[in-house]
Amino acid sequence: MIEVQKKYQVITLRNFREVEKIRNHLTEEQMHAIEVVGNVLPFKINNYVIDELIDWNNIPEDPIFQLTFPQKGMLSDFFYKTMEDALSLDLSKAELKKVADGIRYQLNPNPSGQEKNTATLEDQDLRGIQHKYKETALFFPSSGQTCHAYCTFCFRWSQFVGMEDLKFAMKESELLVNYLNENPSITDVIFTGGDPMVMSTQKLETYINPLLESRPGNLQNIRLGSKALGYWPYKFLTDKDADDTLRLFERIVNSGFHLTLMAHFNHPNELESEAVQYAIKRILKTGVQIRTQAPILTHINDNAKAWADMWKKQVSLGLIPYYMFVARDTGAQEYFAVTLERALAIYKKAYQNVSGLARTVKGPSMSTDYGKIEVLGINEINNEKVFTLRFIQARNPEWVKEPFFAKYNPDAVWISDLEPAFGGEKFFFQ
Numbered sequence: 001m002i003e004v005q006k007k008y009q010v011i012t013l014r015n016f017r018e019v020e021k022i023r024n025h026l027t028e029e030q031m032h033a034i035e036v037v038g039n040v041l042p043f044k045i046n047n048y049v050i051d052e053l054i055d056w057n058n059i060p061e062d063p064i065f066q067l068t069f070p071q072k073g074m075l076s077d078f079f080y081k082t083m084e085d086a087l088s089l090d091l092s093k094a095e096l097k098k099v100a101d102g103i104r105y106q107l108n109p110n111p112s113g114q115e116k117n118t119a120t121l122e123d124q125d126l127r128g129i130q131h132k133y134k135e136t137a138l139f140f141p142s143s144g145q146t147c148h149a150y151c152t153f154c155f156r157w158s159q160f161v162g163m164e165d166l167k168f169a170m171k172e173s174e175l176l177v178n179y180l181n182e183n184p185s186i187t188d189v190i191f192t193g194g195d196p197m198v199m200s201t202q203k204l205e206t207y208i209n210p211l212l213e214s215r216p217g218n219l220q221n222i223r224l225g226s227k228a229l230g231y232w233p234y235k236f237l238t239d240k241d242a243d244d245t246l247r248l249f250e251r252i253v254n255s256g257f258h259l260t261l262m263a264h265f266n267h268p269n270e271l272e273s274e275a276v277q278y279a280i281k282r283i284l285k286t287g288v289q290i291r292t293q294a295p296i297l298t299h300i301n302d303n304a305k306a307w308a309d310m311w312k313k314q315v316s317l318g319l320i321p322y323y324m325f326v327a328r329d330t331g332a333q334e335y336f337a338v339t340l341e342r343a344l345a346i347y348k349k350a351y352q353n354v355s356g357l358a359r360t361v362k363g364p365s366m367s368t369d370y371g372k373i374e375v376l377g378i379n380e381i382n383n384e385k386v387f388t389l390r391f392i393q394a395r396n397p398e399w400v401k402e403p404f405f406a407k408y409n410p411d412a413v414w415i416s417d418l419e420p421a422f423g424g425e426k427f428f429f430q
């Protein structure tokens, strides 16, 4: 039972040097690198991450440290030097931002043609809705476009660094209702961001209530994509609206909708604290399901033990493992990238070491412009070594579950590194 209220402290570039644990365990050189890289990629952590997740005797290798603190290797030497030089001059804030934006635009800030998925209603673009797969719509509530802490690998990073023109966001939940009414194929709405659980419960209710009241279209399932359990479990424990959040969950479930919290956990260490375990218990009591997902990343979780431990722990806590993703082609991808071959080997080994209850997990999966592509295996067919792949989700539902083949490439980290096998010119979906 957690009774003491944990007060939320935000730590950013502005104040990280004031935090004792950081000052005591990082060298001046490491803090300097945080400043340089943190001026390009977003940097935000909180006192829970510092006090309960990071093992300060294991710096810099600690996976949660890698997950949340900018590291020198995340920028190429050239970009690093560019930003470092800029910071050493007496530039105005606006001038510094220009240098940073110049670098950001070269880091593929908006990967996989996301703007292509922007929903339209009566010819009007709905910037806050993306509709790519027939049954599911993504909804980006404008007040949920930030997070309790920022992951260094995040493909949404461009939203956090003030690049307003790239921000998919919208206020009107009314438009969402209209869109669902116009598109009866949609059964699922996924609230995403950023992190919708950063919103006050009152805000979240202004988005949810219209759905419960008007039951638009064929909506059955509401999902909340969130890292709050990993980064700030007090959202469900001692924050002043914690109980309201749980009452809202109950109300959704009691209205006959399925509610899933799509929880993002990168490492088994995030499941160890008393706070997270108690928060999970409270959430599950409301009738909500919790499914888990994460990308596979060098420096954080690129070993089978981390995944097997994580999935086992999740099952024992009542969570349902759902997706292992391949790191997207954005931001510091080179720092984090795991080859498809390794991702598959790690997935397989971890999968082989957990019981059927954890084998609900799909992956390793690339969220590409065409759809979610799963790496199924490496095979030899007609004397050619190939990757066997298939769509888990696709723009065109007919592509799903059909195995297809790419030339084996030991260095491939993303679909763009793959070519069709057997001398084909293009993949069947191109």
Ligand SMILES: *Cc1c(COP(=O)(O)O)cnc(C)c1O
Binding pocket: 130, 132, 133, 136, 137, 138, 190, 367, 372, 392, 393
């Ligand atoms: C992953 C994803 C979804 C959800 O897919 P499920 O397989 O139903 O979990 C929906 N929309 C987009 C754009 C996605 O990337």
Ligand code: SF4
Binding pocket: 146, 147, 148, 149, 150, 151, 154, 155, 156, 157, 193, 194, 195, 226, 227, 264
């Ligand atoms: S919690 Fe999710 S959206 Fe937020 S920074 Fe991490 S990966 Fe990105």
